[in-house]
Amino acid sequence: MIPVQGFEGQRVAVLGLGRSGLATARALRAGGAVALCWDDGAAARAAAEVEGFEIRDPMAAGAFADVACLVTSPGIAHLYPAPHRAIAAAMALGVPVDNDIGLFFRSLGLGEWDGMEEPPKVVAVTGSNGKSTTSALIAHILTVAGRSVQLAGNIGRGVLDIEPPENGGVVVLELSSYQTDLARALTPDIAVFTNLSPDHLDRHGGMGGYFAAKRRLFAEGGPDRAIVGVDEPEGRYLANQLAEGPGDLRLIRVSAGKLEGIGWDLVARKGWLSEMRKGRQVASIDLRGVAGLPGAHNHQNAACAYGVARALGLSPKEIEAGFHSFEGLPHRSQRVADIGGVSFVNDSKATNVDAAVKALAAFRRIRWICGGLEKEGGMAALAPAAGEVVKAYVIGREAAAFALHLGAVRHEICGDMATAVARAAAEAEPGDTVLLAPAAASFDQYDSFEHRGRDFMEQVAKLT
Known part of the structure; x- marks a missing residue:
């Protein structure tokens, strides 16, 4: 642990009690500060309380009166599209706002x-x-x-x-x-x-x-x-x-x-x-x-x-x-199986268009599983990058709308991962690569890109 320096004997508010938030509270305590913890989720607050941390609602009257700093988790917005109300309150009172990286x-x-x-x-x-x-x-x-x-x-x-x-x-x-x-x-x-x-x-x-x-x-x-x-x-x-x-x-x-x-x-x-x-x-x-x-x-x-x-x-x-x-990382151009001369590659981390375009450039004769929650920034680069795609198998709640971005690329609306993997495997020929490179976020169907990648691997495992 890296004990946080500079706040000995002072009270520091911690907003967000996930992995980094709890680690921050512990490091503040190790450095002699008093961590005042809050999370909008009751379960996270309860977990911090079990470790002996004081729970304080930052929106309660006078909550920042004795606070030297507010430390917020990275997933909590502090400016755009709108700051979390606790961060806005701290800034209005002139309380410094930081994160664990700064500490x-x-x-x-x-x-x-x-x-x-x-x-x-x-x-x-x-x-x-x-x-x-x-x-x-x-x-x-x-x-x-x-x-x-x-x-x-x-x-x-x-x-x-x-x-x-x-x-x-x-x-x-x-x-x-x-x-x-x-x-x-x-x-x-x-x-x-x-x-x-x-x-x-x-x-x-x-x-x-x-x-x-x-x-x-x-x-x-x-x-x-x-x-x-x-x-x-x-x-x-x-x-x-x-x-x-x-x-x-x-x-x-x-x-x-x-x-x-x-x-x-x-x-x-x-x-x-x-x-x-x-x-x-x-x-x-x-x-x-x-x-x-x-x-x-x-x-x-x-x-x-x-x-x-x-x-x-x-x-x-x-x-x-x-x-x-180096063996590579899970969900990043991860070769998960070779079945009957067909390679299965998990690049679920390709959550934006640029990442998917780069993944498509790495393989030949691709059976492409794509789709999900579209991000801002445009999808125009997808179709021109699909020269090696034999066929696309589109997943996601808005699969039909996503498929419109594929232009003339041959495709099939599958909706879910199980259908996409089964259809791609059934049609693949030796030398093909079945590639999951969604070009989209996962949150329409999954908790995370890791969850999506694990589902892909589970469906591939069923083929054997």
Whole structure:
């Protein structure tokens, strides 16, 4: 646990008592603060009360009179589409609002690292797609190389629930826009921006607000080294803002295309990862045989992870060894079965159009299971990306409406996962890939993308 510093003897309100909320309350108590807990759900309040925390309704009269700070969970809106009423009340009274990420950076290493030969490092990864794979891959590479590493944030454990890092240790954080948007402290040693595509637009008031939330990771803390995907305009803008000139080696640019520059560049193209410094290639890795990282989108994730590992002093050979032993993450281009020459791949995490487009580019002769709760940002890119799709099998409560976005792609309205898997399997031929890449959120039929992915795997298991 990372005890929260700076609130000893003070009262701190905690709003939202899920995984990160309860961890925050415990860390506040460990640091000498009094946590005043609240959740709109009675069951969550009861669980906190069992642990001895004081329950206080933030909307009760005078609830913020003695409160030094309000700490809110990332899933609770603080600005758009409308702030939670407790957050609005705190802001109206001038009570600072923060989240567990801000408390983590505020509290980490205060006076404890002075005696260490090699102070720990914090790596923070953000972007629209590939954050989880990139973060897990970084942690895996470092582990294989013998480094002490902890993975936390939007993946793994809550940031305040990890152990204080030891001498030479590394903390790898996956950070969503919900987390970076509100944190009052953001000071990673290395920061990664994978890419940007429309997502969570209602939460951020549009694309500009969404990018601004991601950009805070770089603008607020000024990392010593930044790894930035530059294939979108926002990434190029961010890279330009960070670099003092074209040869600034504090910036590592990542691309799936050719880069003309004299700095530090990583290009993942046609299955190869090339490291370029000052216009010269200094290393290359063949990614085509790396089973845990299929497709061009995963090769870009690999490039981002490679950049972090190189910035931390690892050699290309050490990194390559980590690539080959990485098994991938569940629900992300996860090969779950091969039945009669037909591959079944679970990419339930492809919850937006851009992620689905990248998944479609990774396979050939695709039987595509798609559909769900449409997100803002447009669906126009789906049909042009479906060149390898033999047929689409559409699920979701609004399957017929979703199918309209597929254009001339041959499709069948299935409605539910069981029907889609059964129909795709019945029609598939040896060499085909049955791919779940929904291009939509799961909440019309499932609790989460993980729930949806597990249903896909269960239906595939029934085929055997």
